[in-house]
Amino acid sequence: xxxxxxPLTGTCRCGATAFEISATPIxxxxxxxxxxxxxxxxxxxxxxxxxxxxxxxxxGEPVKGGIKxxxxxxxxxxxxxxxxxxxxxxxxxxVNVRPTMLDDPAWSRxxxxxxxxEKLDWVELTVARSYEGFPPPEDFGPLMQDFAAGH
Numbered sequence: 780x781x782x783x784x785x786p787l788t789g790t791c792r793c794g795a796t797a798f799e800i801s802a803t804p805i806x807x808x809x810x811x812x813x814x815x816x817x818x819x820x821x822x823x824x825x826x827x828x829x830x831x832x833x834x835x836x837x838x839g840e841p842v843k844g845g846i847k848x849x850x851x852x853x854x855x856x857x858x859x860x861x862x863x864x865x866x867x868x869x870x871x872x873x874v875n876v877r878p879t880m881l882d883d884p885a886w887s888r889x890x891x892x893x894x895x896x897e898k899l900d901w902v903e904l905t906v907a908r909s910y911e912g913f914p915p916p917e918d919f920g921p922l923m924q925d926f927a928a929g930h
Contacts, residue, residue: 788837789881791856791863796839798863800829800876806919806926807878809889809906811898818845818853818862822902826865827878827886834864834874890926 786799804827815824841863845853851867865875878887889906892898896911907925908914914922 787881787883787886789863789876791839791859791861791880793856793859793861795858796841796856796861796863797837798835798876798880799837800827800834800881802830802833803927804829804876804878804886805873805923807886807888807890809892809904810894811892811896811902812894813897814846815894816897816899822899823892823904824862825878825887825889826875827881828873828875831866831872831874834876890929891922 785803786801788797788799790797806828808826808828809823810826811823816822818824839856839858841854842857843852844855844860845862847853849868851865853862854864854866855862861880862877863880864877867873867875878884881887889904891908891910891914892904892906893910893913895909907929908922
């Protein structure tokens, strides 16, 4: 995929909450954990990890829902309750954005999949790497380099 024009913009389902991203995502992923299945009402959730300084809410006031600390916080539109993004305490420099909320959903294709130990048995994704849990910290550097090289 070619690098998209910046900023990338997105909204919740009803449009009351909007955001923008001024940098290219550093990796995209599908998470198969039961929590994400329940939060997304689907087989998995999609994530585009972006540098925190490159992410900003431009309209609305997202509210916390789902998990509300101490390790992570999920943020939603207070009007339509769309799940917009997640902040993880151990990764304060990253925001996990739901890429299907972007006006251009091209960044929604997952590069990796995580928590495959909880994956529904009928789900098959074409990804570069699969992890039974979350990738170990030492894998992130090479994964981000591979993702950047392909995008």
